Amino acid sequence: MIKAINTENVPLKLIEIGCMAGNIVEVLQVAPLADPIYIKVNDSFMSIRRDLAEQIEVELI
Amino acid sequence: MKSLKIVLVGNPNVGKTSIFNALTGLNQHVGNYPGVTIERKAGTTHLTKDIKATVVDLPGTYSINPSSKDEEVALKALYDPNNKDYPDVVVVVVEVENLKRNLLLFTQIKDLGFPTILALNMADQMDKKGISVNVALLEQKLQTKIVMISARKNEGIDTLKQAVLDCDQNATDNIFDLKSIDADYFQTLEMLYPNQNPYKVWLTQTKVFAFEGINPLVSSNTELQKNDSEIKRLQHKETIKRYQFINEILKETYAIDTTKAKDFRMRFDRILTHKFWGYVIFMVVMLLIYGSVFELAAYPMDFVDGLFSDLSAWVSSVLPEGKLTGLIADGIIVGLGGVMMFVPQIAILFFLISILEETGYMSRVVFLMDRLMRPFGLNGKSVVPLVSGTACAIPAIMAARNIENPKERLITMLVTPFMTCSARIPVYIIIISLIIPQTYLLGFIPLQALVMTGMYLLGFIGALGAGWVLSKVIKADRKSYFIIEMPTYKLPILKNVLLNMYEKVLSYIVGAGKIILALSVVLWFLGSHGPSDTFGNAEEIVTERYVQQETSAEQLENAIAEYELEHSYIGIIGRTVEPVFRPLGYDWKVSIAVLTSFAAREVFVGNLAVLYNLGADLDVEEDGGRIVDTLAKEKRADGTPVYSFAMGISLLLFYAFAMQCLSTVAITKKETNSWKWTVFQLVFMTGFAYIVSLVAYQILK
Numbered sequence: 001m002i003k004a005i006n007t008e009n010v011p012l013k014l015i016e017i018g019c020m021a022g023n024i025v026e027v028l029q030v031a032p033l034a035d036p037i038y039i040k041v042n043d044s045f046m047s048i049r050r051d052l053a054e055q056i057e058v059e060l061i
Numbered sequence: 062m063k064s065l066k067i068v069l070v071g072n073p074n075v076g077k078t079s080i081f082n083a084l085t086g087l088n089q090h091v092g093n094y095p096g097v098t099i100e101r102k103a104g105t106t107h108l109t110k111d112i113k114a115t116v117v118d119l120p121g122t123y124s125i126n127p128s129s130k131d132e133e134v135a136l137k138a139l140y141d142p143n144n145k146d147y148p149d150v151v152v153v154v155v156e157v158e159n160l161k162r163n164l165l166l167f168t169q170i171k172d173l174g175f176p177t178i179l180a181l182n183m184a185d186q187m188d189k190k191g192i193s194v195n196v197a198l199l200e201q202k203l204q205t206k207i208v209m210i211s212a213r214k215n216e217g218i219d220t221l222k223q224a225v226l227d228c229d230q231n232a233t234d235n236i237f238d239l240k241s242i243d244a245d246y247f248q249t250l251e252m253l254y255p256n257q258n259p260y261k262v263w264l265t266q267t268k269v270f271a272f273e274g275i276n277p278l279v280s281s282n283t284e285l286q287k288n289d290s291e292i293k294r295l296q297h298k299e300t301i302k303r304y305q306f307i308n309e310i311l312k313e314t315y316a317i318d319t320t321k322a323k324d325f326r327m328r329f330d331r332i333l334t335h336k337f338w339g340y341v342i343f344m345v346v347m348l349l350i351y352g353s354v355f356e357l358a359a360y361p362m363d364f365v366d367g368l369f370s371d372l373s374a375w376v377s378s379v380l381p382e383g384k385l386t387g388l389i390a391d392g393i394i395v396g397l398g399g400v401m402m403f404v405p406q407i408a409i410l411f412f413l414i415s416i417l418e419e420t421g422y423m424s425r426v427v428f429l430m431d432r433l434m435r436p437f438g439l440n441g442k443s444v445v446p447l448v449s450g451t452a453c454a455i456p457a458i459m460a461a462r463n464i465e466n467p468k469e470r471l472i473t474m475l476v477t478p479f480m481t482c483s484a485r486i487p488v489y490i491i492i493i494s495l496i497i498p499q500t501y502l503l504g505f506i507p508l509q510a511l512v513m514t515g516m517y518l519l520g521f522i523g524a525l526g527a528g529w530v531l532s533k534v535i536k537a538d539r540k541s542y543f544i545i546e547m548p549t550y551k552l553p554i555l556k557n558v559l560l561n562m563y564e565k566v567l568s569y570i571v572g573a574g575k576i577i578l579a580l581s582v583v584l585w586f587l588g589s590h591g592p593s594d595t596f597g598n599a600e601e602i603v604t605e606r607y608v609q610q611e612t613s614a615e616q617l618e619n620a621i622a623e624y625e626l627e628h629s630y631i632g633i634i635g636r637t638v639e640p641v642f643r644p645l646g647y648d649w650k651v652s653i654a655v656l657t658s659f660a661a662r663e664v665f666v667g668n669l670a671v672l673y674n675l676g677a678d679l680d681v682e683e684d685g686g687r688i689v690d691t692l693a694k695e696k697r698a699d700g701t702p703v704y705s706f707a708m709g710i711s712l713l714l715f716y717a718f719a720m721q722c723l724s725t726v727a728i729t730k731k732e733t734n735s736w737k738w739t740v741f742q743l744v745f746m747t748g749f750a751y752i753v754s755l756v757a758y759q760i761l762k
Contacts (some may be wrong), residue, residue, distance in 0.1 A: 012128075044546065
């Protein structure tokens with residue numbers, strides 16, 4: 001589950017897709033060198049780079 | 062006739078283009094927005110017999126806040142009433158599977174005050190996925206007309222047309238209350254801008270766009286004047302509040318039976334994005350594409366080539382001999398042949414690329430390749446243009462269109478011509494057989510083949526290296542983030558694939574074809590004309606020269622051809638620029654051949670043959686030996702061979718890096734939509750080639 005997002009450093013687009021505090025994010029696949037990361041959030045399937053993923057603070061559930 | 066303006070908006074991968082294709086069919090036109098590389102798709106459709114509508118398909122977006130400068134230009138259609146695309150009706154296309162996310166954009170469009178229709182695409186999939194929607198209630202809550210569509214089955218298109226006609230009665234009030242974000246702030250805005258659409262007022266404050274008659278608030282009062290990070294925080298909050306608003310509505314109107322939802326996605330993704338098998342499959346796919354563009358396209362290309370050379374010969378034989386016939390037969394028809402030659406490759410490549418895009422596989426490619434391509438300023442999708450570039454740069458540069466990020470797209474287009482295209486092969490073969498001995502390295506590796514492989518590698522390294530440099534030099538218009546949707550796997554819709562292919566071929570012929578044709582005619586003129594005292598009397602001068610010797614008719618003819626090329630305008634230019642090429646080790650004959658091969662690299666061999674009195678109708682495969690023998694005997698005044706090792710290497714390097722192809726110049730102009738980048742590429746590549754060749758020759762000499 002997403003605990004918090006560093007709103008200063010992430011584009012609005014990420015929020016608009018549904019990456020918001022309280023939503024569940026699931027990591028489905030990780031490319032070699034751990035970048036990019038294939039995630040499922042808010043019923044959307046996205047691939048994002050590591051630098052962006054690092055701005056999302058999650059809580060393991 | 063009455064005419065309406067419709068704009069289609071929606072998230073990426075919701076089948077917007079399918080609906081656009083279903084509405085417009087072949088009545089569509091794809092162009093560029095002024096100054097940017099985003100495609101503008103527009104078409105016409107008949108709503109009834111008497112009422113026409115123009116339809117504009119906006120690029121897929123998650124929200125009306127543009128995430129790039131290019132997107133901003135496209136979205137102007139929704140902001141600026143004076144924009145030629147400003148709509149009478151907006152159709153928001155959404156897919157049933159991810160209604161929540163899709164509706165975010167809908168509420169924004171609705172709040173801008175447009176008459177809006179909600180098109181629910183892939184409605185035929187609802188049962189299979191266990192989705193049920195209370196349409197009547199949703200219509201009421203969203204104050205809109207909902208049309209169920211299945212673009213794949215061509216269902217609901219007529220209902221959509223009818224809905225557009227009936228649309229005027231639709232409520233155009235705001236549905237989302239901005240005050241839920243920050244009551245005080247938006248209350249104040251409302252007071253300061255009475256009688257204005259509050260959402261437009263707010264968007265003006267975020268500096269996304271300026272609306273007519275609304276100016277951003279300037280105030281020394283810090284309560285009112287928000288700084289950038291406060292604005293951004295409010296935008297974030299707006300998104301969250303909108304989602305809450307949508308969730309409330311969907312709770313009552315939307316249900317999904319998760320037990321019914323069979324998802325093939327994960328099964329496919331587990332293999333296709335696998336750390337090992339993903340790459341293996343991708344390599345197989347790329348080999349298939351490469352093979353198709355390289356091998357399969359060869360047959361229709363030979364056919365087109367033969368057709369136009371027959372036509373040229375036929376015209377020459379039918380029309381009376383003269384300047385005009387020469388222009389038609391050898392200038393225009395040969396030029397047209399040069400344009401049409403590339404059509405099979407472009408058609409095949411885009412047929413395959415469309416399938417990869419339609420199925421959703423392309424996004425997986427991006428996922429797999431992103432990390433590897435990133436250091437070179439390239440995109441995961443750049444692999445397709447780069448690999449296609451080993452067949453031909455023309456379709457390859459066009460393939461870069463599928464890259465969304467403008468900077469990565471530009472870099473991909475600029476570096477693709479470094480890849481060793483098939484036209485360079487004859488040049489390489491001749492030079493390699495001249496300077497590399499036919500020996501085996503370690504007893505079993507043929508040295509010539511090794512050098513040939515090295516040339517391919519050099520092209521690849523050149524492309525990546527240039528990409529790395531360019532990524533440092535070119536500035537992005539704003540920081541771009543990598544957020545790629547991984548769409549569900551779908552069967553491709555043949556109509557979309559074929560329309561895309563048709564459109565790419567058409568845009569090539571119309572856009573780049575005319576430049577190629579014009580340049581070909583100019584080159585033809587320079588190559589077949591010259592000052593009358595030398596060029597005009599070539600036959601007499603040469604015949605006189607050979608009068609004492611016994612020469613066959615063929616030898617004489619070849620000698621005349623050589624004399625003519627030497628004294629044509631391009632020959633004169635070649636001899637004039639010889640000093641420029643001399644430090645690279647080229648004499649005037651090579652200089653002429655290098656210059657003329659700008660029409661197409663393969664011309665190099667043919668023109669060398671002409672310059673050495675071998676006649677123009679040589680084939681590298683059949684007569685390669687003869688050319689090589691002749692060239693090998695060629696000596697300088699001091700007795701050293703012209704085609705020395707140093708000169709050969711210098712020539713190889715020059716051909717590896719120089720922008721030696723006018724068709725590529727034409728396609729770069731067409732695709733970048735800018736002469737600046739076209740000239741930059743030409744100068745960058747050729748300049749680099751010159752320096753590398755110069756250094757190599759001076760060291761090896």
